[in-house]
Amino acid sequence: MDFYSMTDQAIATELGQRIRSLRLRRNITQQQLATATALSLNVIKSLETGRGKLSSLVAVLRELGALQELGNCIPEATVSPLQLARRQGRQRQRASGQHRPPHSPDDDEW
Amino acid sequence: MDFYSMTDQAIATELGQRIRSLRLRRNITQQQLATATALSLNVIKSLETGRGKLSSLVAVLRELGALQELGNCIPEATVSPLQLARRQGRQRQRASGQHRPPHSPDDDEW
DNA sequence: AAAAAATAGGCTATTTTAAGGCTACTATGG
DNA sequence: CCATAGTAGCCTTAAAATAGCCTATTTTTT
Numbered sequence: 001m002d003f004y005s006m007t008d009q010a011i012a013t014e015l016g017q018r019i020r021s022l023r024l025r026r027n028i029t030q031q032q033l034a035t036a037t038a039l040s041l042n043v044i045k046s047l048e049t050g051r052g053k054l055s056s057l058v059a060v061l062r063e064l065g066a067l068q069e070l071g072n073c074i075p076e077a078t079v080s081p082l083q084l085a086r087r088q089g090r091q092r093q094r095a096s097g098q099h100r101p102p103h104s105p106d107d108d109e110w
Numbered sequence: 111m112d113f114y115s116m117t118d119q120a121i122a123t124e125l126g127q128r129i130r131s132l133r134l135r136r137n138i139t140q141q142q143l144a145t146a147t148a149l150s151l152n153v154i155k156s157l158e159t160g161r162g163k164l165s166s167l168v169a170v171l172r173e174l175g176a177l178q179e180l181g182n183c184i185p186e187a188t189v190s191p192l193q194l195a196r197r198q199g200r201q202r203q204r205a206s207g208q209h210r211p212p213h214s215p216d217d218d219e220w
Numbered sequence: 221a222a223a224a225a226a227t228a229g230g231c232t233a234t235t236t237t238a239a240g241g242c243t244a245c246t247a248t249g250g
Numbered sequence: 251c252c253a254t255a256g257t258a259g260c261c262t263t264a265a266a267a268t269a270g271c272c273t274a275t276t277t278t279t280t
Contacts, residue, residue, distance in 0.1 A: 153237080153238060203227095206226075
């Protein structure tokens with residue numbers, strides 16, 4: 001499955017179908033999943049068609065026993081020893097490096 | 111990281127921080143990421159604190175080059191040969207198996 | 221076949237998110 | 251230390267998600 005050739009919506013739809021497959025493998029109804037997650041039936045339907053909130057996804061994946069996989073998919077950014085050396089033990093807190101020199105009247109840009 | 115011992119919100123927050131780490135590893139600003147994903151700056155901020163829509167997550171992960179990992183985290187439900195045999199080649203389309211027999215006056219449940 | 225259960229889709233009200241702008245705070249580079 | 255860029259936070263308006271309910275369709279069971 002090549003996600004990079006798919007639109008965002010197509011990917012979301014695909015994820016929804018996978019959620020549905022996970023649910024059906026457990027043979028539970030949308031209503032049962034809704035009750036178990038304390039979400040409404042509508043939310044389960046929406047998720048299975050690729051719409052909804054991130055927090056809803058988390059709740060559903062927990063109930064379907066797929067939380068660990070979710071954790072693996074967005075890796076913890078481990079700081080390499082090299083980077084540590086470069087920045088005296090602190091990791092970057094803001095993006096940077098695009099400073100332009102302060103503007104002086106000598107610069108005749110027009 | 112034991113997700114199952116965390117609340118949904120805590121997990122979403124953790125995912126947000128990982129997204130931030132991915133962004134900072136690329137050394138791009140929230141504004142640059144917003145522009146690249148055609149989302150607003152506010153959405154990027156929200157995602158990094160664990161709120162937002164599934165479609166926003168997909169767009170951001172694409173830009174950060176983590177789409178493939180997302181695909182891996184919600185596995186495609188492959189049908190086992192055993193299941194195929196059980197259901198004459200069709201896979202289950204609805205959850206079921208919890209039918210109760212039609213109520214008859216003989217049943218004296220109270 | 222009929223009956224029942226599961227799901228899709230619509231509708232309204234409420235809550236949350238998205239967009240855009242603005243200010244305050246703070247890390248970063250010079 | 252100073253100037254500036256990056257980020258957090260709040261505000262308003264618009265869009266989308268959610269909850270709850272109801273009806274129609276389709277699958278599954280009997």
